[in-house]
Amino acid sequence: MALIFLAIAILILVLFVMNVVLGSVSIPLIEILKILGGAESQPASWQSIVIDTRLPQAITAVLAGASLGVSGLMMQTLFRNPLAGPSVLGVSSGASLGVALLMLFASVPGVRILTQSQIAGNFSVVIAAFGGAFAVLLLIMLLAARYRSNTTILIIGIMIAYVISAVVGILQFYSFKDDLQAFVIWGLGSFANVSWQQLTFFIPIVILGIFAAVLLIKPMNALLLGNNYASNLGINTRLVSLLIIVVAGILVAAVTAYCGPIAFLGIAIPHLSRNLLKSSNHLIVVPGTILSGIALALLCNLIARLPGFDGALPINAITSIIGAPVVIWVILKSSHYQKSL
Amino acid sequence: MKKAILKTQDLAIGYKHGRNNDTVVQSHIDLSLNSGEICCMLGPNGSGKSTLIRTLAGFQQSLNGKVILGEKSISHFSAGELAKKISVVLTEQMEPGIMRVFDMVAYGRSPYTGFLGKLNHEDKKAIVEALDKTGISALQTRLFAELSDGEKQKVMIAKSLAQQTQIIILDEPAAFLDFPSKIEIMHLLRKTAWDDNKTVLLSTHDLNLALQFADKLWLMGKGSPMRSGLPEDLILAGHLAKLFDRDKTRFDLNTGNFEYETTHIGNVNVTGQEIEMQWLRRAFARKGYTSNKGDKALAEIHFKDHNYQIKIAGQTYGYETIAETLKKMES
Numbered sequence: 001m002a003l004i005f006l007a008i009a010i011l012i013l014v015l016f017v018m019n020v021v022l023g024s025v026s027i028p029l030i031e032i033l034k035i036l037g038g039a040e041s042q043p044a045s046w047q048s049i050v051i052d053t054r055l056p057q058a059i060t061a062v063l064a065g066a067s068l069g070v071s072g073l074m075m076q077t078l079f080r081n082p083l084a085g086p087s088v089l090g091v092s093s094g095a096s097l098g099v100a101l102l103m104l105f106a107s108v109p110g111v112r113i114l115t116q117s118q119i120a121g122n123f124s125v126v127i128a129a130f131g132g133a134f135a136v137l138l139l140i141m142l143l144a145a146r147y148r149s150n151t152t153i154l155i156i157g158i159m160i161a162y163v164i165s166a167v168v169g170i171l172q173f174y175s176f177k178d179d180l181q182a183f184v185i186w187g188l189g190s191f192a193n194v195s196w197q198q199l200t201f202f203i204p205i206v207i208l209g210i211f212a213a214v215l216l217i218k219p220m221n222a223l224l225l226g227n228n229y230a231s232n233l234g235i236n237t238r239l240v241s242l243l244i245i246v247v248a249g250i251l252v253a254a255v256t257a258y259c260g261p262i263a264f265l266g267i268a269i270p271h272l273s274r275n276l277l278k279s280s281n282h283l284i285v286v287p288g289t290i291l292s293g294i295a296l297a298l299l300c301n302l303i304a305r306l307p308g309f310d311g312a313l314p315i316n317a318i319t320s321i322i323g324a325p326v327v328i329w330v331i332l333k334s335s336h337y338q339k340s341l
Numbered sequence: 342m343k344k345a346i347l348k349t350q351d352l353a354i355g356y357k358h359g360r361n362n363d364t365v366v367q368s369h370i371d372l373s374l375n376s377g378e379i380c381c382m383l384g385p386n387g388s389g390k391s392t393l394i395r396t397l398a399g400f401q402q403s404l405n406g407k408v409i410l411g412e413k414s415i416s417h418f419s420a421g422e423l424a425k426k427i428s429v430v431l432t433e434q435m436e437p438g439i440m441r442v443f444d445m446v447a448y449g450r451s452p453y454t455g456f457l458g459k460l461n462h463e464d465k466k467a468i469v470e471a472l473d474k475t476g477i478s479a480l481q482t483r484l485f486a487e488l489s490d491g492e493k494q495k496v497m498i499a500k501s502l503a504q505q506t507q508i509i510i511l512d513e514p515a516a517f518l519d520f521p522s523k524i525e526i527m528h529l530l531r532k533t534a535w536d537d538n539k540t541v542l543l544s545t546h547d548l549n550l551a552l553q554f555a556d557k558l559w560l561m562g563k564g565s566p567m568r569s570g571l572p573e574d575l576i577l578a579g580h581l582a583k584l585f586d587r588d589k590t591r592f593d594l595n596t597g598n599f600e601y602e603t604t605h606i607g608n609v610n611v612t613g614q615e616i617e618m619q620w621l622r623r624a625f626a627r628k629g630y631t632s633n634k635g636d637k638a639l640a641e642i643h644f645k646d647h648n649y650q651i652k653i654a655g656q657t658y659g660y661e662t663i664a665e666t667l668k669k670m671e672s
Contacts, residue, residue: 080436218458222451224437228400233451233504234424280438283457 001284004276008291012062015298019058023305025049053192056199057301060191063206064255064262065297069273069289070213071248072266077220077282078244079154085267086252089245090136090160093168095256096187098132099125100168103183104175125186126198126257133253136160137246144245148238150227153245188314189260191301202258209251210290216243217282224280264319265300268327269293275330296323346411346507346540347374347397353405354389354396363404366392370406372559372569376507379534379541381551384561385585390544391432393561394512397542398429410508424452428501430494430511436486443481445496446471449503471502475529491522498529509533511543515550523547527554552576552597560584603629609670610638617644624663630670640670 027046035050068086075084144153172180219240222230227237273288274280300318353368366389374380384390395401397408399415407414450464472478475495501509515523531554534541545551552572560568560580568580575581582592589602606629611622641652648659649666660666
């Protein structure tokens with residue numbers, strides 16, 4: 001098992017370097033090392049490409065992969081459902097609604113605050129996404145505090161997501177063409193729109209969220225036996241359920257705000273790591289999910305930027321096209337998995 | 342030395358639906374459990390066995406009265422404290438994922454471990470001991486999901502043993518098991534109670550098993566007060582017979598079984614002390630031929646020289662099997 005962790009860690013290192021080295025402009029590795037070392041590079045534009053574009057993008061992929069993996073795992077454990085993912089609470093739909101209100105509705109009176117080129121690094125988009133996500137998260141928390149049954153909360157979360165999608169659909173229907181295109185592009189997700197300044201918010205949120213998830217490892221293990229066994233093992237299941245929802249919700253809100261709604265990774269990563277490590281024990285799966293989430297996100301980002309595509313491919317298309325067959329292959333290959341999800 | 346471990350005082354159990362809208366399942370329950378005893382709870386479906394178990398384990402609140410553990414009411418225990426006093430084995434089907442038997446038993450140590458759940462030397466010793474006592478040491482690296490129902494039940498009992506609680510409560514631990522596994526599980530539970538001076542409470546539908554293994558019975562009827570006592574005392578007082586009272590079902594004081602009333606056809610005179618004669622009597626009784634001395638017998642039957650001899654209307658016939666003898670009788 002230690003070997004698998006080591007292998008994933010090395011893979012992450014390799015993928016991270018490739019994320020910085022490969023791109024539409026080819027820069028020799030030596031020059032990149034020089035730039036990272038703080039030296040001046042020959043064409044000055046290389047410095048900007050590495051420092052301001054590729055490095056923050058790779059770091060964003062790392063943060064998003066880790067967050068989505070952990071929050072997906074938390075949802076699957078809380079709801080004892082292999083199909084649960086970060087989107088089941090409706091939090092990412094809430095973020096979409098916030099962004100849709102900003103991009104589509106707010107611009108109707110003619111105050112066009114956005115054009116496509118301004119999406120990158122636009123602080124108001126991040127604020128709108130956080131606003132929408134937290135509004136839904138608050139609603140879910142209130143319901144979770146009131147209703148004990150996890151299934152009830154799961155169904156309500158999914159229903160809220162449907163209602164919000166419908167509202168977003170109506171907003172899209174009555175919006176201008178340019179606004180609509182900007183919104184659709186936001187919806188396809190990207191790791192490329194996070195600036196260094198924004199990373200100074202993004203990094204601490206993710207670190208805090210993952211730290212909280214680590215504190216929940218033991219209660220999450222107990223929840224695998226069901227609520228009654230868990231409370232007989234001394235776990236306050238009500239409090240733990242609420243904490244899981246809050247922590248997973250904050251992680252998803254952050255990722256959606258900075259990268260757009262990233263589909264698929266959150267559902268896939270926990271399955272991938274449980275399967276690779278042949279365990280459902282959170283003491284193993286939480287670090288496993290963080291590492292394999294980082295690796296998968298870096299891989300997807302790399303493919304989206306492969307020479308030839310020139311960064312033209314949206315990240316959401318890559319995560320599903322590349323990620324889904326990988327997960328299917330892993331699950332079919334493993335006899336353990338078919339017997340016990 | 343036996344002492345009272347768990348007591349209920351005027352306990353009422355059931356479900357709260359809102360203000361002044363409670364469903365009371367049982368009320369005025371005054372019972373106690375001692376150390377070193379195994380108690381079986383019997384009662385028809387819907388009488389509230391599971392509700393009582395859930396209340397005693399602290400999963401749901403009582404509607405009235407108290408459950409007293411040692412000196413204080415269980416509502417004054419924190420979840421963590423209660424986890425070191427009472428452990429449970431439940432009926433719910435679990436799908437814990439990719440978990441090995443050792444990990445499942447290790448769950449019992451949760452109340453004792455630190456925030457990450459790391460096992461120390463003492464924890465591991467308790468787990469190994471629990472695996473050993475339940476006879477599943479050889480299974481410890483197997484996947485829980487791949488075990489048979491009986492093996493899974495033993496794993497959950499081992500979890501309870503590793504939890505090192507004075508009280509172990511089990512909800513129908515013998516359901517879904519084949520007959521030898523039932524006996525094995527009951528023997529294991531009794532041994533735990535007797536050897537380790539623990540208190541074991543379990544609900545069951547298996548009357549034979551309860552009569553064979555229980556030190557104490559709790560009888561739970563619909564709409565009648567709960568009874569507690571030695572199995573044999575309860576039988577002789579007629580409480581067990583009343584518990585499952587239905588039109589055609591009656592409790593046989595001789596066999597200790599509930600039997601379906603068959604139409605009485607006639608009397609036969611079955612003699613002999615061999616084991617074969619007891620089974621012959623049962624076969625005839627099932628068809629409605631009972632052997633009451635005094636009444637006029639339709640036939641006389643003996644077992645002699647590996648032969649069943651039946652005398653009907655002056656004629657004697659010999660058969661090798663009970664089936665043939667019975668067929669002759671019915672013709």
